[in-house]
Amino acid sequence: MHPNWSFPMKKFAGLMIVGVFAAGLAPAASDAHVEMRPMLTLGMAKAMADACEAFRETQENFRAVNIAIVDRGADLVLFRRQNDAFLGSFEIALRKAQSAARLPIPTRTLGEIVHGKDGMPGRAPALGEFHHVTALTGGLPIRMADGALVGAIGVSGATGDQDEQCAQAAIDAVADMLQ
Numbered sequence: 001m002h003p004n005w006s007f008p009m010k011k012f013a014g015l016m017i018v019g020v021f022a023a024g025l026a027p028a029a030s031d032a033h034v035e036m037r038p039m040l041t042l043g044m045a046k047a048m049a050d051a052c053e054a055f056r057e058t059q060e061n062f063r064a065v066n067i068a069i070v071d072r073g074a075d076l077v078l079f080r081r082q083n084d085a086f087l088g089s090f091e092i093a094l095r096k097a098q099s100a101a102r103l104p105i106p107t108r109t110l111g112e113i114v115h116g117k118d119g120m121p122g123r124a125p126a127l128g129e130f131h132h133v134t135a136l137t138g139g140l141p142i143r144m145a146d147g148a149l150v151g152a153i154g155v156s157g158a159t160g161d162q163d164e165q166c167a168q169a170a171i172d173a174v175a176d177m178l179q
Helices: 007-025 042-057 089-102 107-115 125-129 160-173
Strands: 066-071 076-081 139-143 149-156
Touching (some): 066 160, 089 149, 107 125, 139 160, 149 160
Antiparallel strands (some): 139 149
């Protein structure tokens, strides 16, 4: 404090400094609430993986797959590798799920945006260059009935269409939990 200040002035300045610090540390009124969001649980993820596997068993010429399920932040919740699934598709399944969670659109749609469709060029080919993003079919966002994103699933090991069908069967199996 300034040496020529009187005691009341020093006390006032000290209180002002304490007040400024206290105001900066206190949460703002808009930060004082807890946001409640739906969450993808491990139980839901297990039910989804089970459904994808069951769907695969009902299909002909459907190769073994890897299944990755991530939360809305694209963090892995569950990974399942079927016997004899192609080892290299672990990373592909995870990237499909992460892409569908981060963007959040089906990776088939991302493929159309990146590579184009029906002979037309892609509108945003650079999207395919982002880290942990893939434009391969088989990744789907997982949404609540009201549209809120809770995560995504990525399936890899079969054809892209089969991967996507398996992912959709998984989401359909937990539709009642997504209400």
